[in-house]
Amino acid sequence: MDVTISELIELFLQSLLVTWVKTLGPFASGNHDNLGWHFLNQIMLEIDPSPTNKHINNNVHLRIQNLTNLMKNIKTYYQ
Numbered sequence: 001m002d003v004t005i006s007e008l009i010e011l012f013l014q015s016l017l018v019t020w021v022k023t024l025g026p027f028a029s030g031n032h033d034n035l036g037w038h039f040l041n042q043i044m045l046e047i048d049p050s051p052t053n054k055h056i057n058n059n060v061h062l063r064i065q066n067l068t069n070l071m072k073n074i075k076t077y078y079q
Contacts, residue, residue, distance in 0.1 A: 017077065
């Protein structure tokens, strides 16, 4: 079964974890543009406070590292 990245993201956005996170903050207001992965990353840090890069500005490498850490936390959460 070939699944595209956009299909995987759509499935993730419909998951119970995202539904739960929506009840905790800005998701509930419908403002998804400013949210990005930052809010979800903050929630995951509450669950697993591993170090993360706070001042990433426009540094692509730090953004990728944060996204990698977040994805690792999400995978761990679901396993």
